[in-house]
Amino acid sequence: DAGVIQSPRHEVTEMGQEVTLRCKPISGHNSLFWYRQTMMRGLELLIYFNNNVPIDDSGMPEDRFSAKMPNASFSTLKIQPSEPRDSAVYFCASSWSGGSLTGELFFGEGSRLTVL
C-alpha cells in the first residue's frame, strides 16, 4: 500500500526561481497538511486542507508561498520567488478525520529544498 508520495525528493534552485513541491496523499484520506522542518524552528505547520478546502493557512510565511489542492489525490506547495531562507525539508502528511476520532498523520519522506 503506497504511503504519501512527495516529489521532488531533492530540489536545488537559485534565489528568485519558482519552486513547486507536489504531494499525493493516501487514498481515502480527507485531510492534507504541509509542514516545514528546519533545525532552528522544528516542524512548522504551513497549511492544511480538509476535503480539498484550505482550512488554516496562518502558518504560511508570506505571500510568496501558496498551496492548492485541486482534487483529493493531489496538492502543490509553490514558492515564488524563492529565497535562501526557504531552504528546509517540506513534508506533506495526510490523515482520515471523521466524527470524534483524531486521525493519525501519515507523513511523506519530504522534499529537501536548497535555495542558493
Add this chain to the structure above:
Amino acid sequence: QQQVKQSPQSLIVQKGGISIINCAYENTAFDYFPWYQQFPGKGPALLIAIRPDVSEKKEGRFTISFNKSAKQFSLHIMDSQPGDSATYFCAASRKANFGNEKLTFGTGTRLTIIP
C-alpha cells in the same frame, strides 16, 4: 498561543537504559497527545498516543505518562536499543469544529543509544 515545549534537545543513553523525554503544553483545550519518531531521511511516524482521560499508556517498551494538572506528558523508553536512535517529537491537538485536528509539534529530541 498553542505551544508545546519539549526537553531535552538531545539525549544520550546507554543500551539497556531508560530514555525519558518531557513535554509541557499551555492550551488546556488540547485533548490528544501523540509522540512521533523520525529516522534520518524519513518523515515522522506515529509511535504512541494518549488522551487526557488516562494517566499512562504502555505499548511494548514505550510508555506515555500524562499529568493533566501539571499540563505535562513524557515518553519513557525502557531497555533502550541502538535501533531507537532517532528524533522524537511530542505533539498536541484539539478537535476543531469540523472534526479535524491541527497538530502542534514540540521542537524534537535527538536520542542516541550507545553500546
